[in-house]
Amino acid sequence: MPSAPSGSSMWSSTLRVAWVVILALGSAPAAAQAPNTIARDRLPAELAQLTDDEVARIARMSPLPALAADPTNRHADSAAAAEFGHRLFFEPRLSPKGVSCATCHDPVRYFTDGKPLAQGIGLSTRNAPTVVDAARRRWVGWDGKFDSLWSQALSPIEHPAEMGGSRDAVLALVKEDATLREGYERAFGPFPGTPDDGTLTNILKALGAYQRRIVSGTAPIDRFVAALEGVEAPAGSAGLDALGPAARRGLAIFVSKGGCYQCHRGPSFTDEEFHALGLAGANGKVAEDPARLAAIDFLQRNPMNSAGPFSDAPASPKASMVRGLRRTGELFGQFRTPPLRGVALTAPYMHDGRFATLADVVRFYDTLEGASPVGHHGESVLVPLELGEAGRADLVAFLEALTPAKSDEAEWWTNPPEPSLRTHPAPPGR
């Protein structure tokens, strides 16, 4: 009989442990996520040696499900709010130094800035993550300090190293600028509608509504999986040829001996949670950034979280998650598993941009060179992969096959048009 897991006792009274039933439950996903099946006879030679479980992991990579609603932001799917948020996103006057959201989240660079550390007024301590598909994230930011796009939006505006602005200055700008004020009023009604403080929240929710429009399109992996499942490819698309031989070999590594699938799961290639990889800190030794550990305190105390008074759904499942977050020492140094769709477009990599290329990232996992011991606070599953140069190149080829096309709504990927070009009607009741 195996012993109990260490540290499992939380009782001052007697706790007796027995292993009574060994039960293997399949990870039968929810119906909405149930993958189609891939017949083995459709597998190309590079994937023929995979087990059924490994093949099932491939099936779960595509397609991306529909974007879930954000009940904490009742304006999340309002076109008028998104249009107003679009204008704000590119607005340099939100910062006294002319820094806009788009400075660090530049559409030309897949909504990143291409720098190791985000460069606003000063130098941030974190890499600028992409905004593309950010609305799919359970937690926002490398440490998950925020639980929604709208609640995150105030932080860079007011951070002295990012935009260096203030909420009062934002309110004054929207009030005094005719175009911005019109945008606000189209979305929310008269500015300010009432003497309460909902105006600032509306502005943030408009930024959230805009960022929900920044979504990725179909990637080669989607066409490949569809072809494996026997779904007829649209005319002109590549089907099985969407992944070349190197990418197919890389895919095989990804779902098998590479173990990448353990954290980079499902169609977004992330488990939406946090892990410590043993990345050395600035001192070259242990990590110094508390990351998730500190973020939980901030998140739970933030009045703009999903459970707070500014949320439109303080009793939502998301709000319950925020209240139920576990704060333990093992969270020290943990960062969010980044999604991998579009990863080839978001260099440099890791929370501090320490790796310039995907090849560098894969080399780290392959060798764990420079990794500091994670002790009992890290993932014990991380071991050098020993793929060798060819295997590493194949894995990079697969990661490049996750590069999506721009979405069909590419109008959101550029500066907003002049106000006179907008035809969206004012909301009823004005």
Added chain:
Amino acid sequence: MSADRTRALGVLALLVAGCGGSSEPLAPQPSLSVSAVEARSADGTYAVRWEPVGGAIPDAEPFDIRFAVRRCDGRALPNAATFTVDAEMPHHGHGMNLVPLVERLGRSPEGEIVRASGMLLHMPGRWVLSIDIEEAGVAERTQWFVDVE
């Protein structure tokens, strides 16, 4: 693993681990489904059946479980009894990132029906799900391996 196989294991667990007898008066709480799996606690004081709400554990998404607890000696579970639900990955050295909210729903022919909301098995591999029942200062644990693909 197929639903049929899971169900079959659940029934097998019932046959092997059930303690017989019923606990308490009928109440409006619905029974758990036939696919719920049962085990006895460490010292055999309790029989516990559980199932994921909705019938399946979703992939890296939060979910709830429902479980039924009854004393094997046929006595009713006292109102002062408390429940703690948790899960951890012994091979990884970590547990869940959420603390489930445990809510007592009422009684049924199967015993005390309890719901734990906010479970999250965010990685594939072997998890150990534990349900601790504490009564009069003594806690007993019932636990299962849950293998997540």
